[in-house]
Amino acid sequence: MHPLKAWSSFVWRRGWAATGALLALPGAWFAGLYLAAIGAMFVTSFWSVDPLSGTLIPGFSLGNFQALLSDPIYTKIALRTVGIAASVTVTDILLAWPVAYAMVRLAGPRLRAVLMAAVMVPLWSSYLARVYAWRLILAHNGVLNWALIEIGLPRLHIGYSNWAMWIVFSYLWLPFMILPIAASVERIAPSLLEASSDLGETGLRTFRRVVLPLALPGMVAGAIFTFSLTLGDYVTPMLVGGEGSDFIGNVVYSNVGVTNNIPFAAAYAVLPLGVMAGFLLIARRLGAFDAL
Amino acid sequence: MRSESLIWLAVGAVLVFLFAPVVIVILYAFSAAPIPAWPIAGFALHWFRDTWNDDQVRAALLLSLEVAVMATAMAMVLGTLAAMAVARMQSATKEVVSFVVLLPIALPGILTGMALAAYFAYLNVNLSYWTIVAGHATFCVVIVYNNVIARLRRLPRSLVEASADLGADAFHTFRRVQLPMMASSIGAGALLAFALSFDEVIVTTFTAGAQNTLPLWIFGAIRLGQQLPEVNVVVFAVILFTVVPVMLSQKLIGDAGRAAR
Known part of the structure; x- marks a missing residue:
C-alpha cells in the first residue's frame, strides 16, 4: 500500500487523529506566533533597556510598572482611553438600534438588502480614508463649519479635541454594532412579540421587556468590537485628536517607534490586555460569543 | 404607525452620518486645489496622473x-x-x-x-x-x-x-x-x-x-x-x-x- 494511502486510512478510521491532523498547522501557527508573542510581551515587560546602547537587558524588574504607576500622566491617559472607549460603545448602541430594528422587523426583502449593503460599504471602506474624511470635515475651514455658517450659526471648534475623537470612533465602529444587534433581533421568535401584544403590552413596552433583553448578547458582541477597537487605536487620536489627547496606544507606539523602549511599551500594553480579558469573561457569561 | 415613521427618520439620519464622510472624501480626489478646502475649488484630474507617477x-x-x-x-x-x-x-x-x-x-x-x-x-x-x-x-x-x-x-x-x-x-x-x-x-x-x-x-x-x-x-x-x-x-x-x-x-x-x- 502507498504510504500516503496507508496514513490516510489510519487517520480516517480514528476521528481524533483526523481532527488533530487538520488542526496541526493552524494550531502551530497560533501557538508559535500569536500566543507566543503575547507571552513574549509579558516577559519583556519585566526587562529593561540599556540607556546608552539601546539593547534589551533580560531580567526581572518591576521598574517599568513602577514608572507607570508613579507618573499620574499614565493614569490619566489610561482613564481617557477607557472612558472614550466606553462612551463610544454606548453611543453606537443608541445609533445602531433604529437601523438594526428597521432592517430586520420593518423592511421588506429588497429594502433589507439595500440597508445591509449600506452598512457593509462603510464598514469595509478604508479605515484611514474615513479618519481622513473626518479630519477634513472637522477642520477649522472644513465642511462642518462651512455648513454651520451657511445656515447662520457660529463656527464650532471641535476639530482636534476629545469631542472629535468621540465622534470619529463612534462613526468608525458603528457597523460593528449594527450587524450583531440585527442578527440577534432576527433570532427572536415572532410568536414572542405576538404573545406580548396579545397580553396587551404596547409596542414600546414589548421592546423594553421582550426585544431588548433577548438582544443583549448581540449588543455585548458588538460592544466587544467597539470597545476593543477604540481601546487599541493610536492612529485616530494622532490624526483627529488635539494636544493632550494621547491614548494608551500612542504611548506604546512612541516607545516602540521613537525611543525604542520595548519593555516599557510592553508593560503599558499589559493594561488593555487585562481590561479586555475581564471584558471577554463577562461577555462570555452574557452569551455574546454565540452572537458573534 | 407614528413610531414606525420616527424609526425610519432615525435610520435616514444614521445613513447620512455613515455615508456623508465617504462621499466627501471621494469628492476631494477631483479637487483642483493643492490644499484641501471646502467648498472644493475647481475640478481636476491631473492629480491622478501625478499620483500614479x-x-x-x-x-x-x-x-x-x-x-x-x-x-x-x-x-x-x-x-x-x-x-x-x-x-x-x-x-x-x-x-x-x-x-x-x-x-x-x-x-x-x-x-x-x-x-x-x-x-x-x-x-x-x-x-x-x-x-x-x-x-x-x-x-x-x-x-x-x-x-x-x-x-x-x-x-x-x-x-x-x-x-x-x-x-x-x-x-x-x-x-x-x-x-x-x-x-x-x-x-x-x-x-x-x-x-x-x-x-x-x-x-x-x-x-x-x-x-x-x-x-x-x-x-x-x-x-x-x-x-x-x-x-x-x-x-x-x-x-x-x-x-x-x-x-x-x-x-x-x-x-x-x-x-x-
Missing part, C-alpha cells in the same frame, strides 16, 4: 499588494483547516479553538502589534516583508474561518460518509467532495481577508521596518501634511480596492445561499 506611492502600492496576496493565501489554508477541524470537534475544545482564532481581531490592535514587536525583538528577527505578512495572516485567518465554518454547519456529514463508503480515501474525498462544497465560502473569506490586509495600519506599524505599505504611506503623509492632493487620490483608490472585493464577496455568499435553498 509618484515612485513612493507605486512602491507602497506594490508592497501592499504583495503582502495582501501572501497573507490571504496563508489565511485561506490556515482558516480552512481550522474550520474543518472545528466542524469535527465536541463543544468544549471547539470553543477554545474558535476563541483563539478570534483573539487577533477581538483584542485591541495595539496589543497584537506590541506583542509581535516584542516577540520579534525577543527572537532577534529583523523586521521585513515576512514579519508584515506574519501579522496580517494571523488576523486574516478568522475571516476565512468564519465563512467556511458557516458553510460547513449547513452541509450534511452524510456526503462525506457516502464518499468514504464508495471507497474514496480522505484526500480524494477532500478534493472531490469537500473542497468543491467549500470553495465559494473560501473565496468569499479570501476577498474579505484581502480587503482587511490591504487596509491595515495599526498592527503594520509594529511589524514593518523601513518599508511603507500604502496605508503607512497615507498615514505618514497626512501626519506631516504633505502631498495632500496625492493622499486624496490614494484614499479614493483604496476605498475602491477595499469595497469591490467586499461586494464580490457578498455576491458569492448570496449566490451560495440561493443555491442552497
Whole structure:
C-alpha cells in the first residue's frame, strides 16, 4: 500500500487523529506566533533597556510598572482611553438600534438588502480614508463649519479635541454594532412579540421587556468590537485628536517607534490586555460569543 | 404607525452620518486645489496622473499588494483547516479553538502589534516583508474561518460518509467532495481577508521596518501634511480596492445561499 494511502486510512478510521491532523498547522501557527508573542510581551515587560546602547537587558524588574504607576500622566491617559472607549460603545448602541430594528422587523426583502449593503460599504471602506474624511470635515475651514455658517450659526471648534475623537470612533465602529444587534433581533421568535401584544403590552413596552433583553448578547458582541477597537487605536487620536489627547496606544507606539523602549511599551500594553480579558469573561457569561 | 415613521427618520439620519464622510472624501480626489478646502475649488484630474507617477506611492502600492496576496493565501489554508477541524470537534475544545482564532481581531490592535514587536525583538528577527505578512495572516485567518465554518454547519456529514463508503480515501474525498462544497465560502473569506490586509495600519506599524505599505504611506503623509492632493487620490483608490472585493464577496455568499435553498 502507498504510504500516503496507508496514513490516510489510519487517520480516517480514528476521528481524533483526523481532527488533530487538520488542526496541526493552524494550531502551530497560533501557538508559535500569536500566543507566543503575547507571552513574549509579558516577559519583556519585566526587562529593561540599556540607556546608552539601546539593547534589551533580560531580567526581572518591576521598574517599568513602577514608572507607570508613579507618573499620574499614565493614569490619566489610561482613564481617557477607557472612558472614550466606553462612551463610544454606548453611543453606537443608541445609533445602531433604529437601523438594526428597521432592517430586520420593518423592511421588506429588497429594502433589507439595500440597508445591509449600506452598512457593509462603510464598514469595509478604508479605515484611514474615513479618519481622513473626518479630519477634513472637522477642520477649522472644513465642511462642518462651512455648513454651520451657511445656515447662520457660529463656527464650532471641535476639530482636534476629545469631542472629535468621540465622534470619529463612534462613526468608525458603528457597523460593528449594527450587524450583531440585527442578527440577534432576527433570532427572536415572532410568536414572542405576538404573545406580548396579545397580553396587551404596547409596542414600546414589548421592546423594553421582550426585544431588548433577548438582544443583549448581540449588543455585548458588538460592544466587544467597539470597545476593543477604540481601546487599541493610536492612529485616530494622532490624526483627529488635539494636544493632550494621547491614548494608551500612542504611548506604546512612541516607545516602540521613537525611543525604542520595548519593555516599557510592553508593560503599558499589559493594561488593555487585562481590561479586555475581564471584558471577554463577562461577555462570555452574557452569551455574546454565540452572537458573534 | 407614528413610531414606525420616527424609526425610519432615525435610520435616514444614521445613513447620512455613515455615508456623508465617504462621499466627501471621494469628492476631494477631483479637487483642483493643492490644499484641501471646502467648498472644493475647481475640478481636476491631473492629480491622478501625478499620483500614479509618484515612485513612493507605486512602491507602497506594490508592497501592499504583495503582502495582501501572501497573507490571504496563508489565511485561506490556515482558516480552512481550522474550520474543518472545528466542524469535527465536541463543544468544549471547539470553543477554545474558535476563541483563539478570534483573539487577533477581538483584542485591541495595539496589543497584537506590541506583542509581535516584542516577540520579534525577543527572537532577534529583523523586521521585513515576512514579519508584515506574519501579522496580517494571523488576523486574516478568522475571516476565512468564519465563512467556511458557516458553510460547513449547513452541509450534511452524510456526503462525506457516502464518499468514504464508495471507497474514496480522505484526500480524494477532500478534493472531490469537500473542497468543491467549500470553495465559494473560501473565496468569499479570501476577498474579505484581502480587503482587511490591504487596509491595515495599526498592527503594520509594529511589524514593518523601513518599508511603507500604502496605508503607512497615507498615514505618514497626512501626519506631516504633505502631498495632500496625492493622499486624496490614494484614499479614493483604496476605498475602491477595499469595497469591490467586499461586494464580490457578498455576491458569492448570496449566490451560495440561493443555491442552497
